Amino acid sequence: MTQTGPAATALLRNTLQRVRAERSPLRRSLDRALLTILATGLGFTLLLLALLPLGGPETFALLLFPINLIVYLCAGLLAWFHRPSNRMGALILLAGGALFLSGAGNTEIPLFILLGTVAASLPLAVFIHLFLAFPSGTLTGRAAKMVVATAYATSILLQLPSYLLLANGAMPGLTIVHEPELAVLGEHMQSAVGGAALVATAAILLVRLRRATRSERRVLAPLYGYGVFAIVVILFSTRFFGAMLGWDGIAVAVLQLSVLAGVPIAFALAVLRGGVARTGELEELGAWLGAAGDEKPAIAVALARTLGDPSIEVWFWMPGHGAYVDVQGVEVTADVDAGRGLEVVELDGRRIGAISYDNALMVEPELARTAGRVVAIALDRERLTAELRSSRRDLQLSRERLVEAADAERRRIAQDLHDGLQVQLVLLALEAQQLGNGGGASLDERATALRMGIDAAATELRNLVHSVMPAALVQRGLSAAAEDLVDRMPIPTVLELDVADGDCPPVVESIAYFVVAEALANAVKYSQARSIAVRLHRQADDLHIEVLDDGIGGARPSAGAGLRGMAERIDVLGGSLAVASEPGRGTRIKVEVPCGS
Template structure:
């Protein structure tokens, strides 16, 4: 690089000496020509030094060299003057190439490649008639009129060259419009300057072929040169300081990653800073699956956003992750391979964590699906219970009531002692069966729960308890979902049955409360007694079945039984 810089300085000195010592040289034009060459050469050296993988630096160097070659047309040595004459239009072709190749230095697409080829053909081949006319070292005639084909060739050169410039401007504009809002915001100044410079160069090429005044003829080449001279400055700023100029931060990224084992957030931040793409993220491959997940374990669909691409990261010959980036913001995509090699080991380490999180997320989804499925089954079961209870209450129970009434009436109206005794016995048996039948209906789905809700049904249970039982309602709940009400009712029923049968308690209490200290409101139902306690909380199939029902509706059940201190059963369920 030092030798190239030294050679560049030597070439500038030689070119400047030729230009300033040429007969009739205008100082302003010479300064612009020499300054333009120096600007392109210096910008190319800086860009090449800072971005060795990017071809824009070498292209700017070649553009500066082409401008230096064009200056040789003023050299006193005939051979050098001939070279300068041949290369006099080469800077325009190099400029077109440079504009279409920015920011990566590579020309993308067939149309862009064709325009570059047309530019070189126009500046080198179709330029031949121009330096064959006049008094230059290669001139063969002094008059265009003497050779009519020369005028046609010059006109063709102007038409083809200007058309190529216009098509290039349209292509750049079309690509800019296809990019998303972020790219347009970040790349806008560079894009519009490229389009404006091409239009100015094309307009100047047309004006010099028209019969215009001497003042306009003098200003036009200088305006064209000024438009060209702005390109290295704009490109250099864009490469080094704008959205493309982050490759120099790869060293910093290596230091950030190598200083300590980085977290996923630190790893993503380092990659995003190095790329200059704030939206770039590190994603992790799920081994054995064709999917990628982020740090939280969420699956990333890498094909939904056309503005983004995934660069795979390989470690130990397998894809362990990727860099998900906005491709329009990356000047030199070969740098992605460099960064992928740097972060591969760190990504593989973090991949295990991300994959575990993804597995946990999958389990949670499946748990939610299972919970919903169980809830649907519970609701279907409760709906069937309610239907059966109503059918028994409105059907068979009413028939039994009528049968008992008829038997009683027969025992009162008959004169046959045997009939009277038989009818009375039948009536008594029907009454017993009816009592058992009502208990059966209550066990399936009690009528008070169906008609009036949880609290009245629980109060009725407490009234029927052989142990004095108090019902305390600290917050009167509104009517709950049917499966919630039935679950809590059967919890109270089973708990009070256990108190009556096993606790040897003198009192019991049912407490209904509501809490909303954080998150959604929850209803709590607690059954306590002052019995002997010491029972196994997990014992008995009744409470285990109730615990399953409580879990199905998204609640929790806690059973405490301490010897000599009674027992407590507490359920907490969401109110929704």
């Protein structure tokens, strides 16, 4: 163990370095920004520490301000760091800022006293904001937005009378007129409106708690509970502990500040615990899914935003190729290198794609899995759309070529009948007419000649019919028909059969037959081969057709109408055609057609 220790440490260090090196640029930028915020926050804390009049009896209470500040700073940054897409971290930092301002009122610097006076009630408004924005960090619903707006207005605007209308207030320099009665009225108004905002907040949270699932409640209930406790302590501790139990102001302040320090910790824990945070993030995905088709940004963008990882890539699974392709359709290797995680997305048990993410950013792979499940249908749709778009054009072209091919075939038959049989029949009719007119040769000889002429015409018709639809294919099936083809080859041809007649649907057998016929006809015409082999065998659900010769090669699939026609026919059935024909190395035509019966 002692020997492997250093090696393991080195490995760990290397891995860490690699992980760090492979973080996305945006992620590194976020890290720098958070570090800057930390430094700035610490700077302000130090400033506050330096300016606070320490040394007196309230030293302990005053010290709680910078301590609270650090707690808010750390909790906010931690939440932001681990959940970059969640705004709760930023909100916690905002609350810290509000706390700093209200704390600044305790210094002896006039400007800071001014700020502290103006923002004295701001922390309460920010708390309301925090509770209503949890878990995603954004306010949802009109009521929540209005309550938060009211809270901010109350804390800033209704705070005005306390220093503008009181000569002996916190900031005598700001006093416009001394109107103590109006000032008291303002204070009551602030209490009333602020109280109403608090009640409204409690009502909204209660509704949310009732709508939440059990697992969500496990996160929400303690958080809300602490929130109620904190607000009750802040609002009533002066009256209860101070007035009724006779605590001094310092003790009450210490209690209030201690309770306040717990708030960011409660929020940060709730955000990081995830149960509710996940719904908050997936909420966004849900909104994306619901968006109208054309306005919807690419699935990768939506996922990147939801999962807080800008380096997210979405890959589509191509079952035919057994590989992933990215959104551009370029094949990607699914090797999961260090630092990158891969979450396979499945729909109804079949693989449809994958999400590639930054391991460092994905604190919980479970989140990627859940997100994958949420977008599975959309992912499949996007994949199908991409596939469909590309195949639509192919299909159109293919259909045109099929129509052309059928047309060309009809022309050929018409031409053959017209040039051959029709002429022959006219001549035979003439001959029959002359039979009665008498002439040189004996009647018997001329009748025989006529019979032989008709025989030849019949043979031609039989060959034509056979070329359109061979009798063996109809009567027995592919193997019998292929055997008949090979029987009539002028070049030694070996037939390897591993398929029973009727194994495949008639249309597959028919196309397979014409593929073999075309390949053999080409071999006879062009290959100069000395031997040919035809292999037909069934492998799983596919019919494999192989025709190879030892001829001169050089066949081009694009050149001959025959080979192209073959490719079309195979394509219609969802099969594949491969032609290998290097000059001097023979020709090998390989066809695979789904035979699924």
